[in-house]
Amino acid sequence: MRDKPEIVIVSAVRTPFSKFDTVMADIPSIDLGVMVMREVIERVGVGPGEVDDISYGSCVPAEVALELDVPARQATLLAGFPAENISVSLDRACCSSLTCVRLGIRAIKAGEAQIVMAAGAENMPRTPHLAPGLRKGERLGHIRLVDPLFELGYQAKGFNAVAKDAGEVALEYGVDRAMQDAWALGSQEKYARARAEGKFKIGEELMPVVIPQKRGEPVVIEADESPRKTSMEALAKLKPIYGSPTVTAGNAPTMSAGASAILMMPAATAEKRGLKPLASVVSIVASATAPRDIAAIPAFTIQKALADAGLTIDDMDLIEINEAFAAMPLVSTKILAEGDNQKWKALQDKTNVNGGAIAIGHPVGASAARITMTLAYELRRRGGGYGVAAICGGLAQGEAIVIRV
Numbered sequence: 001m002r003d004k005p006e007i008v009i010v011s012a013v014r015t016p017f018s019k020f021d022t023v024m025a026d027i028p029s030i031d032l033g034v035m036v037m038r039e040v041i042e043r044v045g046v047g048p049g050e051v052d053d054i055s056y057g058s059c060v061p062a063e064v065a066l067e068l069d070v071p072a073r074q075a076t077l078l079a080g081f082p083a084e085n086i087s088v089s090l091d092r093a094c095c096s097s098l099t100c101v102r103l104g105i106r107a108i109k110a111g112e113a114q115i116v117m118a119a120g121a122e123n124m125p126r127t128p129h130l131a132p133g134l135r136k137g138e139r140l141g142h143i144r145l146v147d148p149l150f151e152l153g154y155q156a157k158g159f160n161a162v163a164k165d166a167g168e169v170a171l172e173y174g175v176d177r178a179m180q181d182a183w184a185l186g187s188q189e190k191y192a193r194a195r196a197e198g199k200f201k202i203g204e205e206l207m208p209v210v211i212p213q214k215r216g217e218p219v220v221i222e223a224d225e226s227p228r229k230t231s232m233e234a235l236a237k238l239k240p241i242y243g244s245p246t247v248t249a250g251n252a253p254t255m256s257a258g259a260s261a262i263l264m265m266p267a268a269t270a271e272k273r274g275l276k277p278l279a280s281v282v283s284i285v286a287s288a289t290a291p292r293d294i295a296a297i298p299a300f301t302i303q304k305a306l307a308d309a310g311l312t313i314d315d316m317d318l319i320e321i322n323e324a325f326a327a328m329p330l331v332s333t334k335i336l337a338e339g340d341n342q343k344w345k346a347l348q349d350k351t352n353v354n355g356g357a358i359a360i361g362h363p364v365g366a367s368a369a370r371i372t373m374t375l376a377y378e379l380r381r382r383g384g385g386y387g388v389a390a391i392c393g394g395l396a397q398g399e400a401i402v403i404r405v
């Protein structure tokens with residue numbers, strides 16, 4: 001990955017992430033995707049016809065199915081990209097939008113593309129129930145409706161709910177419920193502080209979502225909807241979900257709608273166009289392990305990305321580990337600390353410094369690009385440095401990116 005050409009992120013944007021019961025939940029994920037795809041190029045004066053390759057992640061196919069399929073192709077056409085544009089829809093669970101970044105980088109390195117876009121969009125609350133068997137008809141008896149969101153796992157094929165695996169493995173690593181609740185409280189507090197300091201404002205990672213109304217002014221959403229005030233006492237009262245020993249509504253993110261997009265090109269192309277890069281991509285890798293180890297896979301993927309970059313975790317000024325649950329950053333930083341408790345604490349202190357998905361929300365297909373841009377913008381505010389962002393995806397897949405600002 002360290003070989004030439006140097007590839008840079010020149011633009012990165014996302015919508016606010018929604019709560020479950022909210023007006024944003026009525027917007028198809030494809031339309032959210034259209035918004036970020038337009039904005040990410042407009043901000044840097046790149047024309048739709050100049051983007052050679054678009055990868056688009058989404059991983060709740062039941063919601064996309066309301067508009068049929070090929071969300072990437074539909075979104076690119078609706079966003080005004082030329083009919084000749086090459087795009088692909090992909091699903092690598094919550095890793096998807098970083099997988100898109102990785103494929104875009106690969107396309108540049110292969111000489112197949114100059115300017116590439118990675119996008120991700122999801123609308124989890126809009127996911128319909130499924131009625132299997134209805135096409136053939138039910139001769140007798142009740143019609144069964146399946147909720148593809150329920151217990152977020154792969155139980156139909158014999159796998160566990162993600163929350164069950166994550167909670168059990170966290171306990172094996174010595175990360176108990178109280179630690180997970182404390183992390184969740186910290187996530188909410190760090191996010192609240194960051195917002196009060198003017199971070200997460202429109203124009204950096206955020207763009208507004210404007211929803212026209214039949215009558216009157218449009219509804220404009222400019223901020224993430226799920227952050228909330230809480231306390232250790234309130235968190236401790238919540239019951240675990242989906243058979244997990246530790247995961248609750250308080251130390252898990254809500255199910256959100258949202259979209260994100262990242263635009264990349266060789267550093268030399270950015271320079272020629274007079275664009276100031278947001279970050280340089282140092283390495284990006286994928287990994288996978290046994291499904292049960294979902295809370296540990298961000299650590300394993302970070303180790304792989306750092307080895308590829310020729311760097312160590314101590315070289316990282318900031319870390320982002322997606323809070324699929326609080327268990328993920330806690331277990332993963334513990335693995336990265338290699339048994340040194342002081343180092344574990346130090347790694348926690350530089351992880352998700354502005355809060356994470358527990359506060360911000362987690363529209364699964366869009367989150368991997370979100371953590372990447374959150375990391376890049378914060379490194380820029382701090383005057384630069386190295387950072388690594390990692391995310392887990394269903395059945396213990398991982399994706400990690402090392403960037404330099």
Ligand SMILES: CC(C)(COP(=O)(O)OP(=O)(O)OC[C@H]1O[C@@H](n2cnc3c(N)ncnc32)[C@H](O)[C@@H]1OP(=O)(O)O)[C@@H](O)C(=O)NCCC(=O)NCCS
Binds near residue numbers: 228241248394
């Ligand atoms: C956890 C989950 C089931 C909660 O769904 P929900 O019931 O619609 O969520 P709510 O926001 O209504 O929260 C449930 C309750 O917890 C309370 N609660 C939630 N967060 C809280 C917090 N931080 N502090 C205190 N109370 C909190 C709510 O007030 C609510 O209480 P009530 O029932 O008395 O009204 C759902 O958000 C979920 O499945 N999230 C995980 C998604 C996921 O797995 N993502 C990762 C994929 S890899």
